[in-house]
Amino acid sequence: MSSLRSETRIKRKKRSAVKEAAIKAFFFVNGITAVVVLLGIFGLLLYTSVPAFREIDLKEFLGSAAWDPTSPEKAEYGILSMIVSTFLVTVGALVIAIPIGLGVAAYLSDVAHWRVREIVKPVVEVLAGIPSVVVGFLGIVIFGPAIAKIFGLPHGLNALNGSVLLAIMSLPTIISISEDSLNAVPQAYAEASMGLGATRWQTLVRVKIPAALSGIIAAIMLGMGRAIGETMTVLMATGNARSFPTGIFQSVRTMTANIAIELGEVPYHTTHYYALFAIGLVLFIITFVVNMAADIVLRKYQEREQ
Amino acid sequence: MKRKFIQFLGFMLLRTCLYLVLAVLLLFLYDIIRKGGGAISWEFLTQAPRRGMTEGGIFPAIVGTFLVTMITAVLAVPMGMFAAIYLNEYARQTWLTRLIRLAIRNLSGVPSIVYGLFGVILFVNIFAFGTSVLSAGLTLGLLTLPWTITASEEALKTVPDSYREGALALGATKWQSIRTNVLPYAVPGMLTGTVLGLARAAGETAPIMFTGAAFFLPVLPKSLGDQFMALPYHLYIMATQHHNILKVRPLAYGTALVLIALVLGMNMAAVVIRYRLRRKRRI
Numbered sequence: 001m002s003s004l005r006s007e008t009r010i011k012r013k014k015r016s017a018v019k020e021a022a023i024k025a026f027f028f029v030n031g032i033t034a035v036v037v038l039l040g041i042f043g044l045l046l047y048t049s050v051p052a053f054r055e056i057d058l059k060e061f062l063g064s065a066a067w068d069p070t071s072p073e074k075a076e077y078g079i080l081s082m083i084v085s086t087f088l089v090t091v092g093a094l095v096i097a098i099p100i101g102l103g104v105a106a107y108l109s110d111v112a113h114w115r116v117r118e119i120v121k122p123v124v125e126v127l128a129g130i131p132s133v134v135v136g137f138l139g140i141v142i143f144g145p146a147i148a149k150i151f152g153l154p155h156g157l158n159a160l161n162g163s164v165l166l167a168i169m170s171l172p173t174i175i176s177i178s179e180d181s182l183n184a185v186p187q188a189y190a191e192a193s194m195g196l197g198a199t200r201w202q203t204l205v206r207v208k209i210p211a212a213l214s215g216i217i218a219a220i221m222l223g224m225g226r227a228i229g230e231t232m233t234v235l236m237a238t239g240n241a242r243s244f245p246t247g248i249f250q251s252v253r254t255m256t257a258n259i260a261i262e263l264g265e266v267p268y269h270t271t272h273y274y275a276l277f278a279i280g281l282v283l284f285i286i287t288f289v290v291n292m293a294a295d296i297v298l299r300k301y302q303e304r305e306q
Numbered sequence: 307m308k309r310k311f312i313q314f315l316g317f318m319l320l321r322t323c324l325y326l327v328l329a330v331l332l333l334f335l336y337d338i339i340r341k342g343g344g345a346i347s348w349e350f351l352t353q354a355p356r357r358g359m360t361e362g363g364i365f366p367a368i369v370g371t372f373l374v375t376m377i378t379a380v381l382a383v384p385m386g387m388f389a390a391i392y393l394n395e396y397a398r399q400t401w402l403t404r405l406i407r408l409a410i411r412n413l414s415g416v417p418s419i420v421y422g423l424f425g426v427i428l429f430v431n432i433f434a435f436g437t438s439v440l441s442a443g444l445t446l447g448l449l450t451l452p453w454t455i456t457a458s459e460e461a462l463k464t465v466p467d468s469y470r471e472g473a474l475a476l477g478a479t480k481w482q483s484i485r486t487n488v489l490p491y492a493v494p495g496m497l498t499g500t501v502l503g504l505a506r507a508a509g510e511t512a513p514i515m516f517t518g519a520a521f522f523l524p525v526l527p528k529s530l531g532d533q534f535m536a537l538p539y540h541l542y543i544m545a546t547q548h549h550n551i552l553k554v555r556p557l558a559y560g561t562a563l564v565l566i567a568l569v570l571g572m573n574m575a576a577v578v579i580r581y582r583l584r585r586k587r588r589i
Contacts, residue, residue, distance in 0.1 A: 020481055027388050027389070030392060032406060035405055035409040038416075044428060099323070100323045101323075104327055111317050120328075124327070127330075130570075131506075131565060131566070132418075132512075133509070136542070168330060199309050201313035204316075229420070230417070232542065235546075236542065236546055256512070263422075263423075263426070280419070280420050280423040283420055284416065287420075291411070
């Protein structure tokens with residue numbers, strides 16, 4: 001009798017072990033999806049890009065500035081001017097966003113009363129929540145006319161406008177991660193510095209910011225990754241001229257904007273169509289490298305902290 | 307004395323940076339509310355666009371954005387929660403776990419237009435869903451997935467280990483302990499995070515441009531296989547693609563106001579839930 005009971009107990013235990021394993025497997029499948037999606041994006045972009053290079057020379061694609069896929073005489077597929085435009089607008093954005101973002105982060109971590117911080121942090125989150133298409137719209141109606149007026153230009157849809165908007169969009173990232181890394185600097189550093197007679201300002205500039213530098217660099221790189229991949233704001237605010245950019249007051253067309261403009265009109269399964277996916281692949285690789293670099297810097301920094 | 311003066315100037319400079327950022331945000335909100343407020347009326351919210359989109363409202367765009375966000379939620383919310391449960395409750399520190407985390411961090415940095423391209427190949431062409439609510443919603447779902455995973459995991463991390471251990475000590479299996487002792491405490495926090503992710507998805511334009519959003523469509527989509535109008539895409543069109551941009555500027559402002567109210571409203575709802583939750587915990 002008792003052996004029978006223990007047998008059913010063992011059976012029940014076995015069944016529940018199978019059930020547990022199945023549940024774990026189910027959650028695992030969901031967890032591994034992220035890897036599948038990332039590889040899928042890369043794989044499908046690569047697969048769709050390859051046919052473009054039956055007609056286009058890879059060297060010409062990356063090295064030529066002439067992009068004219070619909071030319072009746074000779075179609076040209078050079079994306080150099082778009083790459084340069086993307087970097088021009090991004091660097092401009094960083095030049096604006098780094099000092100301001102770092103300033104706000106330092107103010108919040110070292111100067112502001114905690115109550116101010118409690119109010120400002122959600123407000124910065126609001127800025128992060130504004131959709132990019134709305135930011136682009138405001139570039140057209142606010143910053144465009146302002147830039148045209150200040151610099152005496154016929155219109156303000158140029159690289160500078162895009163940089164200003166991208167700076168605003170990357171600020172929340174730069175502020176929050178820089179502030180976190182400033183707060184993570186051990187209190188002992190600041191105390192030692194102040195104990196030697198340094199002012200709070202000297203401590204901030206010469207001790208805390210250097211100590212938090214790797215976190216700040218990671219913040220800047222993540223902001224940069226966002227700026228490179230941003231589509232709607234640059235599409236709406238930079239004018240989208242196809243020429244090679246020569247200055248910040250010029251209308252430029254970035255990689256993202258070019259995809260957005262041309263994908264809607266291009267016939268499927270033409271070289272032009274495949275070439276647009278190849279631009280997407282280049283974009284994916286650039287942002288991947290930038291994000292990985294930021295990730296490595298951030299991990300190293302966190303390991304050292306622990 | 308001099309050092310104090312430099313400190314004073316330095317802090318002033320930092321404060322100016324903050325004021326500058328706040329001023330830009332206020333300028334944004336003020337401009338949109340002032341100029342968009344005039345366009346808002348009952349008709350604007352409940353009618354379809356008329357006369358080549360120079361009159362009428364944005365009702366189909368509101369419905370379209372609502373529908374597509376629903377599809378996004380159906381994909382991204384449960385998957386995000388399940389993935390987070392795996393990472394926080396089951397996964398050990400192996401190379402595979404590190405790879406999954408790496409993939410999640412990288413996915414959240416993939417440009418939105420690249421998700422759009424991916425959606426065109428996978429959902430529109432390979433799965434043959436065509437340009438539709440379904441394709442656009444699934445594309446946005448994949449875009450939102452890394453955010454919902456991260457947010458859900460944050461919520462799971464706040465549940466103390468003693469809750470899990472208590473159940474296990476009483477002989478509960480791992481799943482029983484998660485179901486009865488972890489999830490009831492984590493699910494509200496998970497929802498807060500996922501609502502934030504969905505708000506961001508609702509405002510995205512680039513991923514839906516080529517996977518289902520329509521330039522102009524006065525009728526509502528009848529099934530998931532139909533094209534749809536969406537608020538962000540409608541704003542893009544009214545701001546740059548319309549044949550008479552200056553004439554429709556007030557309508558563009560109205561659309562921007564509705565979009566921003568929707569997105570920030572969802573944000574605020576999430577923040578309020580989080581705040582309430584924290585207060586409840588403390589007691």
